[in-house]
Amino acid sequence: MLSALRNPRQAASQIITFGLILSTAFMMWKGLSVIADSPSPIVVVLSGSMEPAFQRGDLLFLWNRNFFEETKVGEIVVYNVKGKDIPIVHRVVRKFGTGSEAQLLTKGDNNVADDTELYARGQDYLERQDIIGSVVGYIPFVGYVTIMLSEHPWLKTVALGIMGLTAILQRE
């Protein structure tokens, strides 16, 4: 480490090794976003409102392109409500009209009522543009790590710090 400070090329190379790990992860995420046409192609289920289909901590894969058919009743979609930045995973239960103007109503399988309560003030239905993707696959439980990280934010700092230190101190 000390000798690295005396050799600028070696120091630059060790820093960028860490930088490339981060940037490759980010670009892979962005690549997936572009392919699925969704700002967030992988989400973690945060609530039990879709039980028994999905539990808290399940990892969902989203697809946001309508190549063959429109989003239809029965599909499980992830949508963002205006003004709230937490994506919600619920099932489409009603659809009126077609195309991008179609009016969609969603409901959690495990909820008693439909989602009109959850939508923004004055909003009675969703449009296609509110949806960030339909669920096409899932892995149970592995997303629990991110729930841990968001409920205990200091874990993030610790994990990032350890990663950074090992990448800089190690020369493998």
Next chain:
Amino acid sequence: MASSQEKIAVYSLSDLKHTSDDAIPTYLNSISFTQSHFLADVRLGLSYLAFAICAACFLWDYKLGFEDTKYYTAIAVALYAIINSSLSIWIWVVERGIVYVGTNKAGDWISIQSATKKHVPIYNLTITVTEAGKGGSSRETKLSRPFREWFDETGAFVALPFQQMFASNVDIVGKADPKRVVVEKKKGAAAKLDTSKTMDEKLLNLLAESYVDVAAEDAGTSSATPAKGTKRRGKKA
């Protein structure tokens, strides 16, 4: 820094290799070789370019959102993939473990490639020399030496035997630093024999040697430490 004061863990192969790799430019630059940083500079350039593209992509995504920028993001992802693959090709095909490229005052060109095999404490060097005015023909010297020749048991780097290895085996280094050339006919023959043997035979030889050394030291016949290196090599013959 040849890190002659810094001690390393002698059982860590990567520490052994990196310390030795770092000692090569220190030595050759000190005997009037001029190091060329072209390989490292291209590698760093590609790395930082890729990182800059990623940083820009992150910024516009953060400021403007996904929908408005997704075509630029797609282009950035494609560019990043291309640059990163060229970087891998550069490291695996062009650099191939080259730790030193340099020229001396006469214009002779030297390139040194180092490698180790997993869990085998032997330093494998491929030294390519292209002498000026010989029509670009180059000679390749391969050396395989155990790290213990230039690390003592506490993990300190001992520069002299390391530098003697280069001075004795590479003639343009020898010419630049005649003081460190060890002339020993038998040794040269033994070194040549060594390269024709398989790895297992070499290891057996090394083991046998170390036993002989211990036996000799126990018998009280070993001389002072500085002579140790040459003594060991003498036995190999």
